[in-house]
Amino acid sequence: MEHPHWVPSSVDLTRPSAARVYDYYLGGAHNFAVDRELAEQVIRELPELPRMTQANRAFLRRSVRFLMDRGVRQFLDIGSGIPTVGNVHEIAQRVDPHARVVYVDNDPVAVAHSRALLTEQPNTAVVHADLRDPVRLLADPGVTALLDFDAPIGLLMVAVLPFVPDCDRPAAAIAAYREALAPGSYLVLSHATDDAGLDPEGRVKALYRRGSIQVVTRTRQQVTDLLDGFDMVDPGVVYLPLWHPDSAEDVAEHPERSGAYGVVGRRV
Numbered sequence: 337m338e339h340p341h342w343v344p345s346s347v348d349l350t351r352p353s354a355a356r357v358y359d360y361y362l363g364g365a366h367n368f369a370v371d372r373e374l375a376e377q378v379i380r381e382l383p384e385l386p387r388m389t390q391a392n393r394a395f396l397r398r399s400v401r402f403l404m405d406r407g408v409r410q411f412l413d414i415g416s417g418i419p420t421v422g423n424v425h426e427i428a429q430r431v432d433p434h435a436r437v438v439y440v441d442n443d444p445v446a447v448a449h450s451r452a453l454l455t456e457q458p459n460t461a462v463v464h465a466d467l468r469d470p471v472r473l474l475a476d477p478g479v480t481a482l483l484d485f486d487a488p489i490g491l492l493m494v495a496v497l498p499f500v501p502d503c504d505r506p507a508a509a510i511a512a513y514r515e516a517l518a519p520g521s522y523l524v525l526s527h528a529t530d531d532a533g534l535d536p537e538g539r540v541k542a543l544y545r546r547g548s549i550q551v552v553t554r555t556r557q558q559v560t561d562l563l564d565g566f567d568m569v570d571p572g573v574v575y576l577p578l579w580h581p582d583s584a585e586d587v588a589e590h591p592e593r594s595g596a597y598g599v600v601g602r603r604v
């Protein structure tokens with residue numbers, strides 16, 4: 337297969353990537369045959385997956401607007417993915433053009449695309465770093481140049497922690513970010529769960545594993561535990577459509593079919 341010009345030469349086109357598979361679920365064009373193959377297999381197991389990812393993006397949009405309403409003007413979006421409709425800076429800068437957003441991902445394709453999209457975009461930066469290494473990530477010049485850690489920051493970890501198993505100590509990483517944040521900052525988190533029994537035999541995880549991607553789901557209690565040290569904003573850890581819906585009609589009859597929890601915590 338020919339290496340597309342927009343793909344960094346270090347990227348192995350024979351292995352799927354979580355970022356590009358997710359791009360496919362959302363109807364994006366930045367994915368390869370190997371990503372589409374995995375995505376199609378997953379959709380066969382869980383036909384609602386594209387709708388689940390849309391519910392996740394809708395939660396992201398609502399939570400960013402919520403934080404803007406509370407005066408937050410800077411965002412650190414870790415595991416930001418391949419840019420798609422309704423990126424964080426678009427939502428935030430619609431309210432305040434001076435809002436600042438740093439996008440972080442460990443996938444080179446997501447980073448390359450974000451950079452291409454944002455070269456001319458004021459008050460944004462793109463950083464290639466890993467959530468699991470908070471010391472390095474927080475010291476990255478792209479982060480420190482744009483964000484003021486003495487003022488509130490919206491720290492976004494949206495659909496990224498399923499790629500961080502317990503052996504990689506996600507709770508310790510979150511605690512390190514929490515310590516770096518000023519009081520009045522927020523953590524926005526969404527997380528896939530098996531609590532509703534949508535994939536009782538773990539077939540989706542097995543498909544990802546075959547593509548060398550480890551995925552973990554977490555229970556409501558495990559997601560709650562990740563928020564340790566944050567004051568949970570009402571209504572706490574809930575299925576995505578139930579978190580501050582724009583209107584009652586936006587809540588589907590079966591919110592648990594979103595397959596993921598959303599929660600926002602405030603740093604006190």
Ligand SMILES: C[S@@+](CC[C@H](N)C(=O)[O-])C[C@H]1O[C@@H](n2cnc3c(N)ncnc32)[C@H](O)[C@@H]1O
Nearest residue numbers: 355358415416417441442443466467494495499
């Ligand atoms: C499912 S996508 C979510 C994208 C976006 N946050 C959203 O919710 O629409 C997960 C993203 O997390 C990134 N990711 C996975 N593990 C990561 C890590 N350890 N550090 C940084 N990014 C990571 C993947 O590359 C991918 O782009």
